[in-house]
Amino acid sequence: MSRVSVPCHVKGTVALQVGDVRTSQGRPGVLVIDVTFPSVAPFEHTSTHTPAKWVTCLRDYCLMPDPHSEEGAQEYVSLFKHQMLCDMGKVLELRLILRQPSPLWLSFTVEELQIYQQGPKDLGIWFQVSPTLPASGQYAFALQSPSMTFPKWLSHPVPCEQPAPLLEGLPDPSRVSSEVQQMWALTEMIRASHTSTRIGRFDVDGCYDLNLLSYT
Amino acid sequence: MLQEESDLALIIAQIVQKLKGSNLYAQLERQAWASLQRPEIKLESLKEDIKEFFKISGWEKKLQNAVYSELNVFPLPSHPAAPPEHLKEPLVYMRKAQGSWEKRILKSLNSMCTELSIPLARKRPVGEQKELLNKWNEMGTDEPDLSLFRPVYAPKDFLEVLINLRNPNYENGDSHSFRTHLGLIQVPLKVKDIPELKEFFVELGLTAGQLGIDDSTQVPPELFENEHVRIGQKVLSEQDSAAAQQYIRQGSPTALRAELWALILNISSQPEDILYYEQLKTNVIQHDLLVDSLIYKDVKLTASNDDYYFVFEDYLYQVLLCFSRDTSVLGHFAYNSASPPKSYIRGKLGLEEYAVFYPPNGVIPFHGFSMYVAPLCFLYHEPSKLYQIFREMYVRFFFRLHSISSHPSGIVSLCLLFETLLQTYLPQLFYHLREIGAQPLRISFKWMVRAFSGYLATDQLLLLWDRILGYNSLEILAVLAAAVFAFRAVNLMEVTSLAAAEAVLADLSTLKVMPLLQIFLFATVT
Numbered sequence: 001m002s003r004v005s006v007p008c009h010v011k012g013t014v015a016l017q018v019g020d021v022r023t024s025q026g027r028p029g030v031l032v033i034d035v036t037f038p039s040v041a042p043f044e045h046t047s048t049h050t051p052a053k054w055v056t057c058l059r060d061y062c063l064m065p066d067p068h069s070e071e072g073a074q075e076y077v078s079l080f081k082h083q084m085l086c087d088m089g090k091v092l093e094l095r096l097i098l099r100q101p102s103p104l105w106l107s108f109t110v111e112e113l114q115i116y117q118q119g120p121k122d123l124g125i126w127f128q129v130s131p132t133l134p135a136s137g138q139y140a141f142a143l144q145s146p147s148m149t150f151p152k153w154l155s156h157p158v159p160c161e162q163p164a165p166l167l168e169g170l171p172d173p174s175r176v177s178s179e180v181q182q183m184w185a186l187t188e189m190i191r192a193s194h195t196s197t198r199i200g201r202f203d204v205d206g207c208y209d210l211n212l213l214s215y216t
Numbered sequence: 217m218l219q220e221e222s223d224l225a226l227i228i229a230q231i232v233q234k235l236k237g238s239n240l241y242a243q244l245e246r247q248a249w250a251s252l253q254r255p256e257i258k259l260e261s262l263k264e265d266i267k268e269f270f271k272i273s274g275w276e277k278k279l280q281n282a283v284y285s286e287l288n289v290f291p292l293p294s295h296p297a298a299p300p301e302h303l304k305e306p307l308v309y310m311r312k313a314q315g316s317w318e319k320r321i322l323k324s325l326n327s328m329c330t331e332l333s334i335p336l337a338r339k340r341p342v343g344e345q346k347e348l349l350n351k352w353n354e355m356g357t358d359e360p361d362l363s364l365f366r367p368v369y370a371p372k373d374f375l376e377v378l379i380n381l382r383n384p385n386y387e388n389g390d391s392h393s394f395r396t397h398l399g400l401i402q403v404p405l406k407v408k409d410i411p412e413l414k415e416f417f418v419e420l421g422l423t424a425g426q427l428g429i430d431d432s433t434q435v436p437p438e439l440f441e442n443e444h445v446r447i448g449q450k451v452l453s454e455q456d457s458a459a460a461q462q463y464i465r466q467g468s469p470t471a472l473r474a475e476l477w478a479l480i481l482n483i484s485s486q487p488e489d490i491l492y493y494e495q496l497k498t499n500v501i502q503h504d505l506l507v508d509s510l511i512y513k514d515v516k517l518t519a520s521n522d523d524y525y526f527v528f529e530d531y532l533y534q535v536l537l538c539f540s541r542d543t544s545v546l547g548h549f550a551y552n553s554a555s556p557p558k559s560y561i562r563g564k565l566g567l568e569e570y571a572v573f574y575p576p577n578g579v580i581p582f583h584g585f586s587m588y589v590a591p592l593c594f595l596y597h598e599p600s601k602l603y604q605i606f607r608e609m610y611v612r613f614f615f616r617l618h619s620i621s622s623h624p625s626g627i628v629s630l631c632l633l634f635e636t637l638l639q640t641y642l643p644q645l646f647y648h649l650r651e652i653g654a655q656p657l658r659i660s661f662k663w664m665v666r667a668f669s670g671y672l673a674t675d676q677l678l679l680l681w682d683r684i685l686g687y688n689s690l691e692i693l694a695v696l697a698a699a700v701f702a703f704r705a706v707n708l709m710e711v712t713s714l715a716a717a718e719a720v721l722a723d724l725s726t727l728k729v730m731p732l733l734q735i736f737l738f739a740t741v742t
Contacts, residue, residue: 074307105385210560214322214565
């Protein structure tokens with residue numbers, strides 16, 4: 001079971017701010033990024049299905065330990081299915097709510113967002129949040145991976161104030177096996193890469209007659 | 217947590233891969249084969265018996281030390297999506313700043329090359345090679361004309377670069393507000409405050425014995441010193457790197473220091489290491505590099521003029537010239553924000569198969585570089601061992617003092633830590649010095665860049681470097697710098713110019729570092 005990249009469309013960031021963005025002095029401290037999945041089948045109205053609603057799947061996930069300093073500012077982050085608070089089975093749309101309480105930064109966002117799925121029903125999601133201008137302090141995620149069968153609309157999540165550590169429930173066997181697979185794949189990847197053997201020679205065939213130093 | 221387990225598996229895989237190419241691996245394999253002849257090794261329980269044999273014969277300890285060394289030096293495996301540059305330095309603007317700084321250095325070296333019409337590298341004619349081999353042990357007697365050479369840069373040039381470092385996404389207003397830092401460093405790196413430092417340096421606390429304090433003549437040795445020496449001897453006999461690192465936080469007895477440092481740095485002089493050093497010596501004999509002249513000039517300007525270190529002049533050449541030829545140093549650029557300078561064989565510009573690094577180890581020495589080696593000469597007298605120790609100290613610690621990075625032990629963080637400590641705990645002094653145009657960092661920068669070498673008395677310096685090894689961090693340099701200012705605060709409050717402030721802090725040779733550190737961290741009323 002290898003991870004499969006799920007094509008997603010990341011919409012532009014929307015700042016949540018009271019008043020006009022252009023005229024007000026302060027910078028927005030909350031950003032919302034919507035992610036849709038073009039490969040998801042169009043919504044079908046059926047009377048037997050419950051209406052789709054927003055569900056919070058990750059609450060107050062801290063990316064930068066100190067919002068005023070550079071620690072973690074341009075880190076790569078992965079989020080996994082086992083960190084999610086709810087079932088990731090049937091997802092239509094993803095919304096990332098970013099919060100950056102410090103006024104010191106000019107802007108903040110997440111970049112290089114990628115979503116992966118493992119197996120047909122399984123949802124091992126990897127969000128790769130990559131180097132950006134200092135990323136936000138807290139995330140409240142709502143959304144999960146695309147469903148193959150029943151799309152559901154999800155209701156608006158309520159952002160939380162208190163940063164709380166994520167508590168894990170008991171892992172279920174299929175999740176454990178998918179994580180072990182992941183682990184194995186990573187270790188195999190490392191082992192397969194060749195060791196760079198250094199011969200110790202700095203010259204080329206005995207010659208070390210150089211031009212000037214090069215720089216780009 | 218499952219995530220931690222997969223992280224651990226990744227770390228283990230990385231270390232295994234690293235050690236597989238090492239000498240230790242080959243030795244372990246040989247030992248395992250040889251052990252098959254021993255009567256206690258039985259076929260049914262082969263794996264357990266060999267493991268038991270390794271434990272008893274001390275090979276397991278060697279492996280443990282090697283693993284511990286890897287964990288100390290190499291950063292943890294990074295995220296799979298992170299490019300290699302991210303491991304060198306995660307912040308983009310710092311990488312850019314380091315790149316521009318390097319470009320300046322290369323331009324300077326190139327212009328020196330063209331102005332003086334001296335090639336970057338030259339193969340020595342046979343006669344010259346013989347001559348150099350003959351006077352290898354007394355290169356200090358050589359008096360080449362170095363008047364035209366100038367150091368590529370001095371610490372104060374580097375300080376100017378750090379002062380101008382800015383995060384483009386940060387509120388760098390011109391007007392002073394709560395956002396601008398009052399010191400010279402304007403980047404918002406995370407530095408420890410005193411409560412965090414107290415926790416980090418807990419073994420330096422008032423209730424623990426310290427060499428450098430509790431071994432002075434007034435204190436009876438039964439109280440601390442004798443027991444500490446006894447424990448040190450035990451640590452050495454066990455040959456345990458991790459235990460040695462913990463032990464040395466309270467200082468190392470002079471008699472045990474050389475062995476303890478070698479144990480912590482995981483250096484054991486094998487025949488292969490001596491052969492490697494001889495190979496480097498041959499490289500020095502065969503090729504003459506422009507960088508050699510810079511090294512000569514630096515040694516003549518700094519170490520040779522120092523009362524403590526001038527006797528070691530010849531050793532310094534023997535170490536530094538070989539260091540420049542050592543391609544194994546290139547490995548540390550994986551976690552150093554700097555990159556080795558590149559060049560091409562003459563006439564083959566742009567052809568990758570003729571691309572080389574210059575100098576072979578990728579490190580261009582600056583004014584004062586030889587002072588990193590000088591104190592080690594007190595501990596090690598055998599050139600190849602001295603060389604190995606220096607090389608390991610460089611790729612673990614010293615490289616961070618002259619490259620731009622956000623690492624907590626990097627020079628930028630050390631500068632910010634120093635300024636923050638001074639500002640928070642000696643605000644009047646900081647304000648006064650700032651008002652008279654004597655920003656404290658302008659004075660303390662040179663101390664930190666050289667890790668205080670050449671500024672403190674040697675025995676005090678070695679006690680300081682004991683703690684650098686023990687805590688695997690350079691933060692103690694910033695704390696000591698702040699402690700020195702605190703110690704001379706009364707005099708500094710009376711000065712009215714930068715020159716006068718420099719004069720107050722010109723001579724540190726009478727200072728005792730451990731009491732200063734202890735008082736500043738644990739006994740200052742805040």
